[in-house]
Amino acid sequence: MKLRSLALAALIFAASFAAPVAVSPVQASADSTCYPNWKIRQTDLNGCSSTALLSPGNDTRVNLLMLLHDRHGSVGVSNVPDYDSYYNERRRSDAAPFNFAYFAGKLGPARKEVDDSGDFPWGTRCMSNASGSAAFIAAVGAAKGLNGTERAALAAARSAMSPQCSSDETARAVAEVAVQNVTSKTGKAFANYLIGAAAFYDGDMAGAGAAFSAIGKTGDSWLDGAATYMVARAALNQATDSAFGEYGDLNKEGGDRALLSAAENGFRAYLKANPNGEYATSARGLLRRVYWLGQDRQKLLNQYVAQFAEKDAGKRNLSLADMVQELDIKLFGDLGPNDSSDPELLAVILLREMRYYDDPSLDESNPPVSRSSIEALRGLYAGKEDLFNYLLAAHAYYVEKKSAEVLKLIPATAGGSGYLAYSRQLLRAVALDEAGDAGARAALITALNAGKLPFQRGTAELGLAMHLERAKALDLVYAAGSPIHDAEIRQILLRYSAGPALLRTRAADKATAANERNVALYTLLYKQLTRGDYAGFVKDSALVPANAKRIAADDYETPRYSEVAVFNWAGSRDFACPAISTTASALAANPKDPRGLLCLGEFVRLHGMDPYFYGVTEYLDNPRDVDELGGHPTPFGGKRFSRLDAYKAIIANPAAGPENRAYALHRAIRCYAPSGMNGCDDSEQSMAQRKAWFQQLKRDFPTSPWSKKLTVYW
Missing domain, CATH: 1.25.40 (Serine Threonine Protein Phosphatase 5, Tetratricopeptide repeat)
Incomplete structure (x- = not known):
């Protein structure tokens, strides 16, 4: 529980004759640099990966705000700054996991910047x-x-x-x-x-x-x-x-x-x-x-509980959204299951206590709460049995991984408005899915159509998309009338899980959104070219419009993995290469063609397509976790192209010709420039090997321009 202490201390001094009391602009549970995990089973905290499903992996503030929204129907203005606002403003996805500030802003009106008088900002x-x-x-x-x-x-x-x-x-x-x-x-x-x-x-x-x-x-x-x-x-x-x-x-x-x-x-x-x-x-x-x-923790907690129960918003000095934020800063991290008898607050504490790391290599010194410990609190949920049974069902799903138990605890008739009712309905649907029940798909679609509050439909779309991916039924995601509308979901599946046939179909479908077509076409051509399907690349590159435009260097709105214009590359002059389609044709005829391999390397190098290069390869090559959307990839045949492997093959081939071999040596050495780390693939060549390449270049090809340009090795 970290405090932006100086700002908070300043606020303590703020006089308020009749004005509300300000809260510190802190996100105690969120991370301004985190990236969302696209999955339903969240068992450990990632501050920007909350969903509309009450879960252990949600930010505790999100869980509490959902329950307070159910109780009061509104949460008021949020003054919590969204440090990830640039990312959040760019995206338009209702399915993307989110952080607390973004969620609070969606539930309530726009953020206030000054106090009620209009004279002074918060803080004095x-x-x-x-x-x-x-x-x-x-x-x-x-x-x-x-x-x-x-x-x-x-x-x-x-x-x-x-x-x-x-x-x-x-x-x-x-x-x-x-x-x-x-x-x-x-x-x-x-x-x-x-x-x-x-x-x-x-x-x-x-x-x-x-x-x-x-x-x-x-x-x-x-x-x-x-x-x-x-x-x-x-x-x-x-x-x-x-x-x-x-x-x-x-x-x-x-x-x-x-x-x-x-x-x-x-x-x-x-x-x-x-x-x-x-x-x-x-x-x-x-x-x-x-x-x-x-x-005085107990008196402080009593005040929060009283404010959360207060029906008259005019008797709260903060909105519920800001009250949740203040609780998180000042007290929540110190609370355990024995500290509160308030059903909603206790439910949030218990969900937090269900957290654990799925990765056994990480420290699990604090095991998740046991079912018996939750059962011991049943008496506090008189009249709120739906919430209590949901906690048991969440424990069965997230901790015990017993889908059948979830189905016993949540009846098939579960439904209704609000975040708890929605969570019950969707948790039952995903449990049916994990149990392999034939009715899972229909249940997920029903939950999707029932989602009316912010992020509910999107979370159900995520669950349905993951179901179709696991069922190898990706075609249904893109079929006419598909309930999966979210652009990010559709693009993630194209980038990671779609095979050549589906990518080709989506790329050629003029009825679909242009950005989705471009993502499909880019992914298809990229994977063909880097996995050795050169003939397929030559054929499908005809889908790239001749007038396709490159993305401006300062255009952060458009992802590079939709920039199909790169495949209209006309070649290079420094090391003479033809158009990429010509190179691909040469490689289709002879996959070991030295010039073709070098020119493919030039295309990859100049367009930032080396493995582990942050950009295109980050989103098209890096595998996703199996429990995450896109975690069940449809493999493209062949090993991923490595520039260094190509260079080594040409260096070792006397028939490749002096110009090609000199350039291969030059480039193999420069794979390690300037950091001394390999930027061409994930292999490691010793310093002695790099020195040997350098000496070979100087000895065997002394008149080559590539020998003259290279004065050091790394």
């Missing part, structure tokens, strides 16, 4: 100045015991207050001068409040607390309540002085206990007298800060 105590000024002036106007001159003086003094919350502020001194002619008992009480507010904005919390406390009981409901609230506010801000370390991290011992106790008592006194008061929502939010700084 001055952000509430406008709303505080309006409330004060309205109270002065309604107060009894003030004459017109005093009302005008107090209102003018408050209107003139324009704090910037910088260290050299002197608002208090200005305020004291401005109200020195206010002499009535009520007027002095309001003047003290104004002086306290000025001291608060100055950062003088002790002075502010003293001024607010000096007001006493006045009989004015606004003034008495606001003063009580602000005494607590000032104490809370004072407590932060000892709560944070040099770098903004929360100290082990937390904040000053006496000050925190005073703040708690003040906020509770305000809430008791004003349960629906102007600052009641803010006071509840600030109580959470008191308990966080005081490290």
